[in-house]
Structure formats: structure tokens, C-alpha cells
Amino acid sequence: xxxxxxxxxxxxxxxxxxxxxxxxxxxxxxxxxxxxxxxxxxxxxxxxxxxxxxxxxxxxxxxxxxxxxxxxxxxxxxxxxxxxxxxxxxxxxxxxxxxxxxxxxxxxxxxxxxxxxxxxxxxxxxxxxxxxxxxxxxxxxxxxxxxxxxxxxxxxxxxxxxxxxxxxxxxxxxxxxxxxxxxxxxxxxxxxxxxxxxxxxxxxxxxxxxxxxxxxxxxxxxxxxxxxxxxxxxxxxxxxxxxxxxxxxxxxxxxxxxxxxxxxxxxxxxxxxxxxxxxxx
Amino acid sequence: xxxxxxxxxxxxxxxxxxxxxxxxxxxxxxxxxxxxxxxxxxxxxxxxxxxxxxxxxxxxxxxxxxxxxxxxxxxxxxxxxxxxxxxxxxxxxxxxxxxxxxxxxxxxxxxxxxxxxxxxxxxxxxxxxxxxxxxxxxxxxxxxxxxxxxxxxxxxxxxxxxxxxxxxxxxxxxxxxxxxxxxxxxxxxxxxxxxxxxxxxxxxxxxxxxxxxxxxxxxxxxxxxxxxxxxxxxxxxxxxxxxxxxxxxxxxxxxxxxxxxxxxxxxxxxxxxxxxxxxxxxxxxxxxxxxxxxxxxxxxxxxxxxxxxxxxxxxxxxxxxxxxxxxxxxxx
Numbered sequence: 192x193x194x195x196x197x198x199x200x201x202x203x204x205x206x207x208x209x210x211x212x213x214x215x216x217x218x219x220x221x222x223x224x225x226x227x228x229x230x231x232x233x234x235x236x237x238x239x240x241x242x243x244x245x246x247x248x249x250x251x252x253x254x255x256x257x258x259x260x261x262x263x264x265x266x267x268x269x270x271x272x273x274x275x276x277x278x279x280x281x282x283x284x285x286x287x288x289x290x291x292x293x294x295x296x297x298x299x300x301x302x303x304x305x306x307x308x309x310x311x312x313x314x315x316x317x318x319x320x321x322x323x324x325x326x327x328x329x330x331x332x333x334x335x336x337x338x339x340x341x342x343x344x345x346x347x348x349x350x351x352x353x354x355x356x357x358x359x360x361x362x363x364x365x366x367x368x369x370x371x372x373x374x375x376x377x378x379x380x381x382x383x384x385x386x387x388x389x390x391x392x393x394x395x396x397x398x399x400x401x402x403x404x405x406x407x408x409x410x411x412x413x414x415x416x417x418x419x420x421x422x423x424x425x426x427x428x429x430x431x432x433x434x435x436x437x438x439x440x441x442x443x444x445x446x447x448x449x450x451x452x453x454x455x456x457x458x459x460x461x462x463x464x465x466x467x468x469x470x471x472x
Numbered sequence: 473x474x475x476x477x478x479x480x481x482x483x484x485x486x487x488x489x490x491x492x493x494x495x496x497x498x499x500x501x502x503x504x505x506x507x508x509x510x511x512x513x514x515x516x517x518x519x520x521x522x523x524x525x526x527x528x529x530x531x532x533x534x535x536x537x538x539x540x541x542x543x544x545x546x547x548x549x550x551x552x553x554x555x556x557x558x559x560x561x562x563x564x565x566x567x568x569x570x571x572x573x574x575x576x577x578x579x580x581x582x583x584x585x586x587x588x589x590x591x592x593x594x595x596x597x598x599x600x601x602x603x604x605x606x607x608x609x610x611x612x613x614x615x616x617x618x619x620x621x622x623x624x625x626x627x628x629x630x631x632x633x634x635x636x637x638x639x640x641x642x643x644x645x646x647x648x649x650x651x652x653x654x655x656x657x658x659x660x661x662x663x664x665x666x667x668x669x670x671x672x673x674x675x676x677x678x679x680x681x682x683x684x685x686x687x688x689x690x691x692x693x694x695x696x697x698x699x700x701x702x703x704x705x706x707x708x709x710x711x712x713x714x715x716x717x718x719x720x721x722x723x724x725x726x727x728x729x730x731x732x733x734x735x736x737x738x739x740x741x742x743x744x745x746x747x748x749x750x751x752x753x754x755x756x757x758x759x760x761x762x763x764x765x766x767x768x769x770x771x772x773x774x775x776x777x778x779x780x781x782x783x784x785x786x787x788x789x790x791x792x793x794x795x796x797x798x799x800x801x802x803x804x
Contacts, residue, residue, distance in 0.1 A: 217628070218552070218553075218580070218581075218627045218628050218629070219580060219581035219582055219586075219627060220581050221552060221579075221580070221581045222578065222579065222580075222581050226578070226581075227579060230575060230578035230579050233575070233578070234564065234567065234571075234575055237566075237567055237571055238566050238567070241566045241567065241568075241607055242566050305562070305565070306558045306559070306562045307562050307563070307564060309523075309526075309528055309556065309558050309562055310556060310558065310562035310563075310576075310623070311579075312527075312528055313526050313527065313528060313551060313554065313555075313556040314551060314576075314579050314580070315548055315551040315552040316579055
């Protein structure tokens, strides 16, 4: 067919306002993996602003637990509520950030189910940029959630011996673990059908891991089988490492263990996520 | 057009989903700078074809080249030159209209300043300025589709895939979307448009490919396809039901076509066959109507309708597609 035929069948646009100049110019060079991830990270930040309930829904639980356990059981468990608060807060901080990390899977599942993924996949960008970018944006989410829990703790008497550097180091380690765990959520998010299913599955995994741990009490008084689970639970090691850092006695062994667990999570779930994301739907 | 590669050149595309054969050997050729309408009922394979050509799916068989690049081996070269507007509007509901466009500008490689300027330009052009700062989830269907199309225009593409861009829109929004599509084509790009509406394809596309059960069953200009289904349907509403048997008999003779009587005792419908060249259907219909009036049959009103996609389908496949109405041209 010639251009003349097309001209005959398609009348010129009736709306001159629709002629934006940039269409005439050449297409710019597509962004590299870093720039594309940064753009998606910006999208993540915008989501915190537009959908703040995704943050506050999940951190309500650790906040309530902090208050309830401290004031109800704190005196009985540790002799005084003040002493118990020093024990529980690094634990509920871990709980808060891990619960927030679940949204990595929920967000990705939502993108995949709305066709937004199709648009992203049709762009000339690094394929995994939407995911790595979202995980970058999530760091802001973790900082907000963590900051809120720490601020609450300080307000009611949390005085870690490690001081500000200790708390910052603790948050840094927690961010590393949560970001690594996010790859498990993204893999889950791409395997399940609906965002609700991802939420339920995530909860089913996270609650036993955070509750059956040393977040609330030391495992010594638990029955043997539970003790075995709690000691093997990576969340317990994370909480111990957090307590060490915040109290100024870094437990190098636990920190190394947490970093190793993070590396394993990424090594296993990042390729799974990449494969699932590239999969044809 | 020698030397210029075809915008789309697909042959024998096969795609299976589990046991379902979605595409059963699709062949398609689209010349650059034209609009091709891919027409078919739901589930015919339109979206699957588009997704393969847009590098979102890998075919199980056959080959496809887009703008000269092989879709699987050279997917990234294809992605640099195409734009996709999906069937489900592919914008982020949580973000505002402006933020969506700035994000896509950044992803297209524009700098922040340029991305913001481009977003403002598109929002103005698509009459979305007032809602630019609102989350997309508050938009109407028409606004969302306009934003979706604007998002495809952030940077220039040589080939646009528009997958049912007007499905579910009211007539006013549909007309706006048609204007946008005309604008895209006026810029010299190629458009592959999928639609369920024959009327839409007729207005916008120079050539049509009709797809059914994963195969292209007919290809040609809208006129050629409609001719295959006859010239259209004549509907007559008689003033007096008592005259219907006589009118039915006469009309069948005058048009040399079968005449149907519907449940309405005053209605008659006849499929007008495609006549010899130089004798348009309207002429034969006018003659037939004059014949009826001459015999003293009082005609209340009549209309000659274009063949609907349904009728085209029926003629091409022997089975009905989806129920789609095309507006009839009322003559009296």
C-alpha cells in the first residue's frame, strides 16, 4: 500500500492542539539499569505518599505489641517495664520492618494483574528495573516504619546502651535483611493470583517466624521442640544481632549469620523472581 | 515501497496456552505508515498476536519481524521503536496523571526537566490538565484511556500497538480516541489497531485483517470485506400489517434475495446481495421501494444498514461472532 492510500482513508487530526512538538524529534537514548531503577524507586516513594495506609496498616501490630507486652507483661517477665522495653524493642522493630517488607510482593502482584507490567516489559529498559526500583523505594518505607517504632520506644523509655551509632547500625543490618527477604516476597507475588493471596501467604509465613522467636521472651523456658524451632529461626538470630548492636555489644557471629542468610535469600529468590517475571503470561 | 522493511511481517505464528491453541498460523503484513485493523471477536487471538509482536510473548512457532527486527532474537531493538497501549488501561492507579507521564518520560530516557515539560504538554493536549494532580483511580474510563494513549506518546515510536483502545467507552470518548489515533498516523507512524467494531476499523484503518480461531481468515480493505457479506440489510416497516405477505413476495422478487419476516407484524428485512459493478445497492433498493409503492403498499419507514461485523463474520466463517451493532443509516 502506498502513502496516498493511507492519506485517503485517514483524515488529518481534527484537533491541532494535539500536535506536541517532541514527537517530531528523535527518540532519546533509553535509560541504563541504574537510571531506570531510580525512576521506579521514585514511583515507590510516590506510593508511600499516595497510599500511606500500606505502611500504617502493618506497623499497627508491632506498635500495639510493644505497648501491650511492655506494660502488661513487662514487669512480670523482666522485673520492670523499663527493663523489658530494652529487651522487646529491637524485636518489635524487626517485626515491623519485616511485615512492611511483605508489600514488595503485593505491589508486584498488583502490577502484574493490571497490565502495568505489560507496559513496563514493552519498554527498552532493563527487565528487572521495576522490581529493583521498587525494592529501592521500599528502603524509605523500612526507614519510616523502623523510625516510628524506635521513636515510640524512645518516647516511652527505650535507652539503648549503644546510643545513636548502635541504633543506626541495627537499622542498617535490618534493612539489609529486609531487602534480601523482599526477593522471596516478589517471587511469591509472581506465583500467586491475587494481591489478597499474597497477603495471606505472607502472613502465614511471617507470623510464626516473628512470634515463635526470641522477640518477646528468651527461649530457655519453652518446651524442647519449640526451643529447637526458635533457635533455628533466622528471625531469632536477627533479633539477637539487633540487641547486640543497639546495646553496644555487637555479636559478630550473629551478624555474620544474618548477612549469610540475606545472601542466601538473594541467591535463591532473585533468580526465581527474574525467571517468573520473564515468564510469559 | 522497496528497501523500506514492512512495519510488521509475520508468518505462521503459533501460540499455545496449555491445551488451548490461541494462534494457529497467523500471517500478517503491514506496510509502514498505514493503519491496519485487526478485527475479531473476543478470544479470536487479537491480543495474543499483539503481545507477540510487542515482544511480550514468545511464539511457539512461526516468525515475526517488526520494523525489520526479529521479535525474539532482537527484542530490545523492537522495544526501542514501538509503543503499546493495552486493553486494560496500563497506567498506575495510585499515582496522579502527571506522575504517570513523568515516570514514563524518565523510563524513555528523558531528563527530569524534559520529562516534566513533556508531561505538561501531553496533559494539555489531552485535556487532562485539571485532573493532572489527581490519582488515576478517580478518573473516568474515557480520561483513563486518554492518559493511557498520552503515555504511549511520551516519546516518538515508529509503530503503535493499540489493543482495543475504545472498548467500553461512551461515544464521545470514543470519538476523542479516534482523533488521537488519526493524530498518531498523521505523524507518519504505523498503527496496528485491534477492535471488535467494524465501524471503527472502517473509519480508521486502510486495511483490515479478520482473525478468528487463531487464524487470519480474511484480509483487505474495509470495502472489500463488507462486499463479501453483501451490500447490507434493508429493513422496512409497513404502515399496514395486512399488506405484509404481498410485500414480502414482491420484495423477494425485486431484490432477488430472500426476505425475512420478523416477530413485529409490520417489519420486513432483506439482505441486499452485492450487485454487479456500476449498480450500487442503493439504486437497486430505491427501485425496489418504488416498485412496492407503485403496487399500493404503504411504507412507514425504511433503513439500509451496513453489514455488521456479525454479518461479515457469518459470510466469512459460517458462524456468528460476538453480537456487535453497527449504526444503521436511516434514510427516511
